[in-house]
């Protein structure tokens with residue numbers, strides 16, 4: 001069987017350090033996966049990759065918006081994979097995000113591997129944030145203090161995410177990193193919490209991690225990173 005490769009451009013820790021310049025085009029990103037999460041140049045909202053299409057969810061002035069991202073747009077950070085289901089099941093009873101996460105973690109073969117997580121369902125509550133557009137240099141944890149958050153009720157859609165083992169916290173966020181996209185493509189974002197009425201859960205075990213770097217980005221090349229501070233920033237804002 002072909003190996004499932006999680007492709008990551010830059011790391012979550014460098015995003016936390018305030019490196020927001022887009023360094024890879026959406027066109028290039030899609031060569032490595034049709035499913036995933038990330039953000040857009042200048043951290044202008046949340047990036048959602050589903051079925052080979054790329055969306056940007058933004059929230060400004062109490063209004064939220066989702067639009068498709070043209071292929072020339074650059075991203076500072078993203079993780080994509082060709083999602084391949086290795087385990088799936090249905091949840092028929094209402095379950096909140098904390099309990100669903102626990103249920104999923106109990107079903108993972110091992111907690112030392114990455115997984116893609118795809119959940120198609122109906123949600124009585126979906127609470128998301130969209131990171132507001134910011135300038136390189138402002139720490140992400142500071143930017144996130146003013147993040148717009150929105151909640152929708154009775155909405156159907158897909159959760160798109162990656163589960164990261166503890167060992168790779170910093171490269172990515174340990175545990176779940178979930179984004180949401182509504183079926184009608186009008187609402188989406190980085191998931192804070194939710195209540196699912198019913199849904200279908202697909203877990204895809206990852207065989208390999210391909211870590212790509214912004215080799216031409218001067219800010220990244222010259223940055224000195226405080227890794228411990230960045231790891232706690234990820235816990236606070238992701």
Ligand SMILES: [Zn+2]
Pocket residue numbers: 037038046177178179190191
């Ligand atoms: Zn996110």
